[in-house]
Amino acid sequence: MAQARASEIQPVRADLVDDYDPSRFVESLQQVIRCATVVNDDGTYDETTFDEMAKVLVQRFPLVHQHLERETFNRHGVLLTWRGTKDDLDPIVLMAHQDVVPVEAGTESDWTVPPFSGAVADGRIYGRGALDCKGSLIAILEAVEYMLERDVQIERTVLVVLGHDEEVGGHKGAKVIARELEERGVRPWFVVDEGGSVVVGIITAVDSPVALVGIAEKGYMDVTLTAEGEGGHSSIPPRDTPLVQIADAVAKLDRSPMKPRIGTMAPMLRALSGSMSGVAGRLAGRPEMAAPILTRVFARDNLMNALQRTTMVPTVMSGGEKINVIPQLASAHVNVRIIPGDTIASVTSHIRSVVGPDVHIEVDQDVSWEPSALSSTESDGWRVVTGVIGSIFPNAIISPWVVVGAADARYFEEFSAGVYRFAPFEVDSEAIAGVHATNEFVNVKDAQRAVSFFVRLISAAATTAD
Numbered sequence: 117m118a119q120a121r122a123s124e125i126q127p128v129r130a131d132l133v134d135d136y137d138p139s140r141f142v143e144s145l146q147q148v149i150r151c152a153t154v155v156n157d158d159g160t161y162d163e164t165t166f167d168e169m170a171k172v173l174v175q176r177f178p179l180v181h182q183h184l185e186r187e188t189f190n191r192h193g194v195l196l197t198w199r200g201t202k203d204d205l206d207p208i209v210l211m212a213h214q215d216v217v218p219v220e221a222g223t224e225s226d227w228t229v230p231p232f233s234g235a236v237a238d239g240r241i242y243g244r245g246a247l248d249c250k251g252s253l254i255a256i257l258e259a260v261e262y263m264l265e266r267d268v269q270i271e272r273t274v275l276v277v278l279g280h281d282e283e284v285g286g287h288k289g290a291k292v293i294a295r296e297l298e299e300r301g302v303r304p305w306f307v308v309d310e311g312g313s314v315v316v317g318i319i320t321a322v323d324s325p326v327a328l329v330g331i332a333e334k335g336y337m338d339v340t341l342t343a344e345g346e347g348g349h350s351s352i353p354p355r356d357t358p359l360v361q362i363a364d365a366v367a368k369l370d371r372s373p374m375k376p377r378i379g380t381m382a383p384m385l386r387a388l389s390g391s392m393s394g395v396a397g398r399l400a401g402r403p404e405m406a407a408p409i410l411t412r413v414f415a416r417d418n419l420m421n422a423l424q425r426t427t428m429v430p431t432v433m434s435g436g437e438k439i440n441v442i443p444q445l446a447s448a449h450v451n452v453r454i455i456p457g458d459t460i461a462s463v464t465s466h467i468r469s470v471v472g473p474d475v476h477i478e479v480d481q482d483v484s485w486e487p488s489a490l491s492s493t494e495s496d497g498w499r500v501v502t503g504v505i506g507s508i509f510p511n512a513i514i515s516p517w518v519v520v521g522a523a524d525a526r527y528f529e530e531f532s533a534g535v536y537r538f539a540p541f542e543v544d545s546e547a548i549a550g551v552h553a554t555n556e557f558v559n560v561k562d563a564q565r566a567v568s569f570f571v572r573l574i575s576a577a578a579t580t581a582d
């Protein structure tokens with residue numbers, strides 16, 4: 117199908133959403149936070165919470181449900197189709213997931229307000245899922261409702277994909293929807309999902325806000341290391357017991373990281389080079405040349421280190437039950453995030469060479485995946501998305517990055533011209549600390565901008581200027 121030429125991309129109208137009432141966003145978000153759409157680590161969830169959320173959405177967004185086609189997949193995965201008048205134009209896809217992670221037992225009372233109350237305090241809408249990812253979900257639907265209220269006609273079809281199990285891999289929701297769309301021959305012009313936002317005070321040596329737009333995702337691996345030995349009574353211990361071997365193996369892995377891949381970071385460094393202070397700032401504009409120094413500087417910063425290489429960290433260790441008995445078996449789970457350029461195979465052989473032949477390595481293939489391909493920063497889709505970001509967040513430097521976590525968007529990579537990860541919220545270290553933890557929130561002051569972002573994005577991509 118036809119791609120728009122650059123000349124066909126519509127300019128962004130700055131005055132578009134002045135008359136949007138942001139309290140509508142706040143109320144909608146509060147109501148969906150109250151639906152505790154929790155998916156547990158084992159993939160189970162309470163179906164009625166998703167039914168409840170579906171009801172709230174019908175109530176809050178009557179025109180969306182009147183004008184858009186609504187299909188469900190595995191009962192709770194939702195695909196909404198807002199059909200444009202020109203079906204030779206490839207559609208755009210806007211995504212956000214409905215599910216949330218549990219609140220860790222025993223931490224409920226640490227919250228400023230109860231986690232599923234959706235209460236507003238200190239200018240913030242608190243609640244599990246506020247930022248990840250119900251804020252985006254509500255902003256998308258508020259935007260579409262707003263446009264339908266004003267009778268906006270679109271030429272390019274807009275698809276809204278609302279998965280319901282992103283937090284456990286998205287296998288029943290977004291993955292199934294993506295596969296179905298691919299089979300129908302849909303080839304999205306671009307996809308926008310979570311996986312980036314406007315960060316303030318997060319990137320070392322950069323003072324200005326930075327709009328991080330994900331152009332790829334790191335891969336993921338769960339690895340189990342096990343060591344076996346004789347065991348026995350601790351009064352006459354042998355050397356090098358299974359516990360010692362495992363402790364030694366994880367310590368070696370910590371000291372022998374995989375090699376940095378500054379090339380993957382290069383687009384980000386070029387975007388930030390003018391704004392970075394210190395050594396990094398002077399060298400960031402020429403990342404390949406300055407690689408030896410930059411990689412050493414970045415290795416001292418946890419975020420920058422995670423952006424420049426595959427990381428691996430032990431998360432669970434076990435072995436032994438009694439203080440005077442040497443266990444015959446010890447193990448460690450190691451969680452790996454793979455940077456584009458490395459692969460599950462290359463990581464496995466690195467681990468093998470580091471831990472040696474006596475420690476058994478097992479990769480859980482069911483939950484592991486390769487890093488994604490890099491979406492283009494030269495495409496029309498990139499220009500549209502970043503043009504709109506720039507109009508909403510004029511003070512932010514726009515930078516591509518490789519998302520260190522995972523999102524449903526990866527299921528669209530193989531058949532879309534560009535997959536970009538960005539949620540239109542400003543976040544600082546406190547906001548980021550709340551995600552998957554205590555006191556997750558979205559700022560009330562972001563409501564207007566978040567909805568404006570999607571109105572302008574849809575306008576720029578799918579409508580024709582007057």
Ligand SMILES: [Zn+2]
Pocket residue numbers: 213248249282310
């Ligand atoms: Zn999420």
